[in-house]
Amino acid sequence: MELIMLLLCGGFAIVTSLMVIFAKNTIHSALWMVASFFFMAVLYLLLRAEFIAILQIIVYAGAIMMFIIYAIMMLNIRQEEGEKAPVRKSKVVGVVALLVLFLELLVVAVNKGVLAMHGPITDQLMQKYGQIAVLSNFLFSDYLLAFELASILLTAGVVGAVVLAKQKQ
Amino acid sequence: MEMLEFVVPALNVKAILPQLILSLTALTVLLVDVFADREAGKTSAANGLIAVVGVVAALFSALLTIGMRESAYSGMVLADGFSSFISVIICVVALLTVLSSINYQRSCPALDSGEYYCLLLFAAVGMMFMGAAGNLLLLFLALETMSISIYVLAGFRSTDAKSIESALKYFLLGAFASGFLLFGFALLYGATGTMDVVKIGAFLTAHPEVIHSRLLLGGVALMTVGFGFKMAMFPFHMWTPDVYEGAPTVVTGFMATGVKAAAFAAFMRVFFIALGHLQVDWTAIMWLAAFLTMTIGNVVALSQTNIKRMLAYSSIAHAGYLLVGFVAGTKMGQAAILFYLLSYAFTNLGAFGVIALLAKKDGGEYTELKDFAGLGFKYPGMGLAMAVFMFSMAGIPPASGFMGKFYLFSSAIKSGFVWLAIFGVINSVISLYYYLRVTVVMYFQEAEEEVVMPKASPAIVVGLVLAALGVLQMGILPSYLWDLAQFSIKTMIM
Amino acid sequence: MFDKVWLIPIFPIIGVLINGLLGRRIEEINKDIVHWVACVAVGLSFVLTCVLFFQMLGLPPDQRLYEFTWFDWISGGVLHTYVAYQIDPLSMMMCMFVTGVGFLIHVYSIGYMYHEEGRYYRFFTYLNLFMFSMINLILANNYLLLFLGWEGVGLCSYLLIGFWFSEEANAIAGKKAFITNRVGDFGFILGLLLLYTQLGAHGVWSLQFSEVFPHVHLLSPSMATAICLLLFVGCTAKSAQIPLYVWLPDAMAGPTPVSALIHAATMVTSGVYMIARSNILYSLSPFAMGVVATFGALTAIFAASIGLVQNDIKKVLAYSTVSQLGYMFLGLGVGAFAAGMFHVLTHAFFKALLFLGSGSVIHAMHHGLHKVHSHADAQDMRNMGGLKDKTPITYVTFLIATLAIAGIPGFSGFFSKDEILWQTYAHGHFVLWLIGAVAAGMTAFYMFRLVFMTFFNECRAPDGAAEHLHESPKSMTVPLMILAFLAAVGGYLGVPKALGGNNRIEHFLEPVMGLGPEKLLKKAGAAMAGGAHHLAEAAHGAAEHAAAAGHAVAGHAAAMAEHAGAHHSLFAEYLLMGISVAIALIGIFIAYTMYIRKRELPAKLAESFPFLYRLLLNKWYVDELYELVVIKPIHGFSQLLWKGVDVAIVDGTVNGVARVVGWFSGVIRYLQSGYVQSYAVSVVLGTVVLIIYYFIKALS
Amino acid sequence: MVAYQNLYMALAVVLFIIGAIGAITRRNAIVVFMCIEIMLGAVNLLFITFSRANQSLDGIFMVLFVMAVAAAEAAVGLAIFILMYRKKGTINVESFNLMKW
Structure with missing residues (x-):
């Protein structure tokens, strides 16, 4: 059952991602992207990361993508410009290199029997207390500093976005 | 369902004191600016001065923490000699940048805002955390804090096409490279099961069979890409000249020194502490990278006529020199990198500070080499300062660049990389040509058009004097800082 | 008192x-203060040097070594370098005449440069900075x-x-000097x-010298040779030897006191000093x-031959400097280190003069020509x-110096030059001796051609x-x-034994070098003992090295002893x-004939040997040769490959290497297409x- | 261990490469940015797979923070795109080519 779900959602994720690249219309690209994120969320569920799956839909598909679509609408960019322009050689080189990289990464990633250390959380713990309880507990103890730094990061992002986009005389 | 017991984390303020001070200063600047009441057409130095106070306080706190050796926040932060030294470098960078910004904002009013100084300080916080991070997760967050702030800073002259282009290129490529870096982190995490730098090192010691697993090696390669991008290592250096040229001059100086220092700090921490066992494996490729980076940087710098672009290529070359210390890989080589980073901070910020002096009334910049013709005698102080910084970059004694290169190359020789050291020396001979050309133009050429330097504010005078003193101090009496750098490396948490 | 040595560079x-910092202001207030400051500074250094020198003379020869460590300079790992000075006969002798001659030239510059408006202070700043660097070079106790x-x-x-610098030729000459020297420094x-x-x-x-020299015998012979040759590359640039001498004649573009101080008396001899130090x-x-x-x-002979036909008074002197430096290296090369240093000393006097x-002549000519526009x-x-x-004092003093450089008995140049030639012969280098002797004639x-053309006959000024x-x-x-x-009298410091003197300079310098045959043998013996000590500790491979080095020393010493056998043939x-x-x-006689008696002769000769004359006049076409062999091909090549874009590379300088690199640079930067996706x-x-x-x- | 771990990882690699191809070929800056987001998504998948395989929390938290970073990047990035559009009336990355060589 899991395998079928995996293959199905994985396949859809790949197809939708490809559609993001190949769609001529920018809005379509963005919508394919939303679809792709949904399939990713399902994959996270399969991996029992429910919390992340929810976040994926709320933050990514919900907030970030809406943000992007809003920008596209505002700038009124439908069609990609310069379509007629010849494809530069460097792009061809790049795509070939990426295909090589694809093989390399497959060799890297697809192997068994890696012996890594385990912990600090087991599935049993998750089962016992619930994922959100465990995560939040750790977020505010072990990962407290990272959490605080993320707040600075987001502040910087907001300040930066405001400062760049505000209309100047 | 029973509840998980919440363990209140120990808040070790001392371990992150400089970062804390800078963050609070950043927020203060942002808030104070909201209530600032500006006369029309005038700029205010208030923001800059608050930033200066904060940075100086952070500098002192960083100096105070020298000698600490503890890991805090569940291993997220490693407060040791190394992170203290990096914090000192970043404070110096931030201080000199703020001082020149106070002058620069007169001609470029866009920079006269709380947001500018706020983002500058946030970037500095990110850089410091990069030096102190003991966990890849925090390291990534710190790196992104720095990067996002700097994407914005690069595009701060938001009406200038070059500035926008600079921000665009840095942003897209930075995000792209972050993807590679993250992929590398993921593979490393997959291979070892932890993101804690020290624990990874311990794990690899306990399980040597993992060292050459494909997962780990792939991770190492991809992380090299990510860090190499920030360090401007060949062939990930391509963004450097374009981004440096377009960004406001003071920001360029900040990027060239601060980002490089932070990237090298993180790179060293991850590679020497977590992946120290792979040193024999990476030596050959990093040797090649060091050689190509410095050679390409220097050679292309030769044919530049725009001084900011020239310094951008020269910063690539300096990344190459720094990699020589990395290839050497010994404690001495690592200490030499720290020493060189500090020396480079003084030198490069000094040089960019001088360039930033020549802002046009309409907010433009004089950046062509020929704009500098004849300025040496017209403005003797400026000419002298520029000569000092150029000599330091070229590595002519008694400026600090000479000592820095001396330590780097002798560490390489001691580790048996004589040829790399020889190529380094050849490269510094090549570089002499274009550095010298700046002074030649300044002193020995007649100006084609009248270039008038607006009156310099006291802030930048203080900044340039500090930078020049730093250059000379490190060049003439390097012992103290060299000992400190060695101490910093020795007290690194393994 | 010796521990006050740091005061010498401090002044x-x-x-x-x-x-440097206040000069502009001072000059506006009172120009005289500028030169007072500068001259007093160097004067004080000179006085202090003299005091230390005589104090050292009071010590027995084997105790004439004092090292003063001022402060810790660089310490990296096992390397500890200090800013430390060394007082020994060699450094003190050199320092004496550098500060002494330097002081005189400072004083002379007052008259020569006084009319410089607004740059007077800068000139003296540079001169003092030069003195500081030179003193550091001489007194340093480490490389x-x-x-x-x-x-x-x-x-x-x-x-x-x-x-x-306002004249472009001068700026280019400066650049040429700097770049040529960097090539040498690279070797160094x-x-x-x-x-x-x-x-x-x-x-x-x-x-550190006192650490290095007692251990150099550990080096393998081929390593020692490689090191020596690389250091010598540095000397060929700094001390203007073939093939890197080209910058020195052009350096005459500087003010004359500079030519006297830096490009004749002191700086250019630093290569000689370095080799003597590393003897x-x-x-x-x-x-x-x-x-x-x-x-x-x-x-020596090459530069002398060029000097034969030059018409610019300073160019003649420049080539004569190159030629005399050649003598010094000849002396060093045959093992007569003391003789080489002796010539440095006498040369400093007469060449500065x-x-x-x-x-003084140019000064006079300038005034005269200026008056009549x-x-x-x-x-x-x-x-x-x-x-x-018109200028009697100049004439007399100039004549004395000319007699000295020409090697007329009784004047300083005679003793030192002759000592070098004799040692060359005595060490069995007949051909080198012959070259040296012919160069002496030239x-x-x-x-004398210079003297006759300048001071004799009727005045040809327009x-x-x-x-x-x-x-x-x-x-x-x-x-x-x-x-x-x-x-005139400087030579009496080192009258050779054959003329009833006692070779004082050589004895004086003996503790530093004076590696006479016997001593060398003794040292070699000690070295072998040291080597043996090492043998006990070191592995076999290292042992072979030490043995080989020992052999080389012994062999060389034996050869030298053999040559020294001839030393006693006074005849x-x-x-x-x-x-x-x-x-x-x-x-001198030929010069007299050609420039006083039969003054049509030079023109005739030039006509009958047009090729030779042009060859010499154009300095053997060396600059052109460099242009042709190094610069032109590269230039042509880059033109061919990359037409029209090379404007940006190099601003028309005569640097061939830069052109190649520049071309390369252009190709690489083409990859920098400006497209973010590339x-x-x-x-x-x-x-x-x-x-x-x-x-x-x-996998591997 | 996770069931079908290799499949998940292969999927992550495929998505990463698709994103990268898009990022270097598409001309529209917003699409380029979206492609980079796909790359980050692929990495997230990798992290979660490893997190489960190694029974450790680090990976999950990493994804959490990557999302925060992506949000901040999106904000800044879109601001930059708006600037581009204001300056030149286009967000075609190839038309931003003032600085080169």
């Missing part, structure tokens, strides 16, 4: 700080501090050559690195010594003549400028007289002396290569 640097001084004097030289640095690592391999991580190292490599001697002799004298060249000897009566000829020629001010003539005295010495004096006299592609390519690399690494 000039104080002068630099005062004049690193020496190198610091070495770079420092190079920098000052560059600044001073280009002092009148490599030599130092090699020395450092090779000694380090034997556990001696140091560049123990050089003694290990007969081959390197041979190279030094050969290059020295060739330079010659330059200052020529400066003539644009004739004030340095061209064809415009001079008859100055004997020297006598062109120097437009009645002759009436306005007059003697220079006191501040210029007094140094001339003092130097004339020294140039041969007298004979050679006679021959060289005769050659010099013949040279940059992303390079990131991807880099990734692909990195992963492949790590895979291969993991």
Whole structure:
């Protein structure tokens, strides 16, 4: 059952991602992207990361993508410009290199029997207390500093976005 | 369902004191600016001065923490000699940048805002955390804090096409490279099961069979890409000249020194502490990278006529020199990198500070080499300062660049990389040509058009004097800082 | 008292700080303060040097070594370098005349440069900075501090050559000097690195002389040769030897006091000093010594031949300097280190005097030509003549210096030059001796040619400028007289045994070098003992090295002892002396014939041997040769490959290497297309290569 | 261990490469940015797979923070795109080519 779900959602994720690249219309690209994120969320569920799956839909598909679509609408960019322009050689080189990289990464990633250390959380713990309880507990103890730094990061992002986009005389 | 017991984390303020001070200063600047009441057409130095106070306080706190050796926040932060030294470098960078910004904002009013100084300080916080991070997760967050702030800073002259282009290129490529870096982190995490730098090192010691697993090696390669991008290592250096040229001059100086220092700090921490066992494996490729980076940087710098672009290529070359210390890989080589980073901070910020002096009334910049013709005698102080910084970059004694290169190359020789050291020396001979050309133009050429330097504010005078003193101090009496750098490396948490 | 040695370099640097930082203000208030500060600074250094010198003389010869560590400079790992000074006969002798001659030239500059408006202070700042660097170079007790001084004097030289930078030729000359010197410095640095690592391999991580020299016998012979040759590359640039001498004649673009101080008396001898200082190292490599001697002799005759036909008074002196430096290296190369240093000393006196004298002549000519608004060249000897009566003091002092350089018995140059030639012969280098002797004849000829053209016959200055020629001010003539005295009697410091003297200089320098045959043998024995000690500890491979080094030392020492056997044949010495004096006299006689008696002769000769004349006049076409062999092909190549885009590369400089690099640079930067996605592609390519690399690494 | 771990990882690699191809070929800056987001998504998948395989929390938290970073990047990035559009009336990355060589 899991395998079928995996293959199905994985396949859809790949197809939708490809559609993001190949769609001529920018809005379509963005919508394919939303679809792709949904399939990713399902994959996270399969991996029992429910919390992340929810976040994926709320933050990514919900907030970030809406943000992007809003920008596209505002700038009124439908069609990609310069379509007629010849494809530069460097792009061809790049795509070939990426295909090589694809093989390399497959060799890297697809192997068994890696012996890594385990912990600090087991599935049993998750089962016992619930994922959100465990995560939040750790977020505010072990990962407290990272959490605080993320707040600075987001502040910087907001300040930066405001400062760049505000209309100047 | 029973509840998980919440363990209140120990808040070790001392371990992150400089970062804390800078963050609070950043927020203060942002808030104070909201209530600032500006006369029309005038700029205010208030923001800059608050930033200066904060940075100086952070500098002192960083100096105070020298000698600490503890890991805090569940291993997220490693407060040791190394992170203290990096914090000192970043404070110096931030201080000199703020001082020149106070002058620069007169001609470029866009920079006269709380947001500018706020983002500058946030970037500095990110850089410091990069030096102190003991966990890849925090390291990534710190790196992104720095990067996002700097994407914005690069595009701060938001009406200038070059500035926008600079921000665009840095942003897209930075995000792209972050993807590679993250992929590398993921593979490393997959291979070892932890993101804690020290624990990874311990794990690899306990399980040597993992060292050459494909997962780990792939991770190492991809992380090299990510860090190499920030360090401007060949062939990930391509963004450097374009981004440096377009960004406001003071920001360029900040990027060239601060980002490089932070990237090298993180790179060293991850590679020497977590992946120290792979040193024999990476030596050959990093040797090649060091050689190509410095050679390409220097050679292309030769044919530049725009001084900011020239310094951008020269910063690539300096990344190459720094990699020589990395290839050497010994404690001495690592200490030499720290020493060189500090020396480079003084030198490069000094040089960019001088360039930033020549802002046009309409907010433009004089950046062509020929704009500098004849300025040496017209403005003797400026000419002298520029000569000092150029000599330091070229590595002519008694400026600090000479000592820095001396330590780097002798560490390489001691580790048996004589040829790399020889190529380094050849490269510094090549570089002499274009550095010298700046002074030649300044002193020995007649100006084609009248270039008038607006009156310099006291802030930048203080900044340039500090930078020049730093250059000379490190060049003439390097012992103290060299000992400190060695101490910093020795007290690194393994 | 010896621990006050740090005051010697301190005084000039104080002068630099005062004049450099406040000079502009001071000059506006009162110009005189500028030169007072500068001269007093150097004067104090000189006085202190004298005090230390005489104090040292009071000590027995084997105790004349004192090292003073001022402060810790660089300490990296096992390397500890201090700013530390060494007082020994060699450094004190050198320091004496550098500060002494330097002081005189400072005084002379007051008169010569006084009319410079707004740049007067800068000139003295540079001069003081030069003194500071030179003193560091001389007094340093380690190679690193020496190198610091070495770079420092190079920098000052560059600044001073280009002092009148508003004329482009001067700026270019400065650049040429700097770049040529950097080529040499490159060799020097490599030599130092090699020395450092090779000694380090034997556990001696140091560049301090007192650490290095007792251990150099540990080096393998081929290593010693490589190090010596690399260091010598540095010397060929700094001390203007073939093939890197080209910058020195052009350096005459600087003010004349600069030519006298830096490009004649002091800086250019620093290469000689360095080799004399490293004599123990050089003694290990007969081959390197041979190279030094050969290059020295060739330079001597080569430069002298160019000097024969030059018309610019300072150019003649420049080539004569190159030629005399060649003699010094000849002396060093045959193992007569003391003789080489002796010639450095006497040469400093008479060559400084010659330059200052020529400066006085040019000064007079300038005034004269300026008065009548003539644009004739004030340095061209064809415009001079008859100055004997207009500038009597200059004439007399100049003549003394000329007699000294020509090697007329009784004057200083005779003793030192003859000592070098004799030692060359005595060590069995007959061909080198012959070259040296012929060059001596040429020297006598062109120097007297200069004197005759300048001071004798009728005045050829145009437009009645002759009436306005007059003697220079006191501040210029007094140094001339003092130097004339020294140039005349300086030689008596080292009268050889054959002439009833006792070779005082050689004995004085003996503790530092004076590696006479017997001593060398003794040292070699000690070295072997040291080597044996090492043997006990070291592995077998190292043992073989030490043994080989020991053999080389012993063999060389034996060879030297054999040559020294000839030392006692006084007859041969007298004979050679006679021959060289005769050659010099013949040279003078020819000059007399050609420029006083039959003055149409030079033109005739030039006509009958047009090829030879042009060859010499154009300095053997060396600059053109460099242009043709190095610069042109590269230039043509880059034109061919990359037409029309090379404007941006190099601003028309004569630097061939820069052109190649520039071309390369243009090609690489073409990849920098400005498209953000191309940059992303390079990131991807880099990734692909990195992963492949790590895979291969993991497999192997 | 996770069931079908290799499949998940292969999927992550495929998505990563698709994103990268898009990022270097598409001309529209917003699409380029979206492609980079796909790359980050692929990495997230990798992290979660490893997190489960290694029974450790680090990976999950990493994803959490990557999302925060992506949000901040999106904000800044879109601001930059708006600037581009204001300056030149286009967000075609190839038309931003003032600085080169």
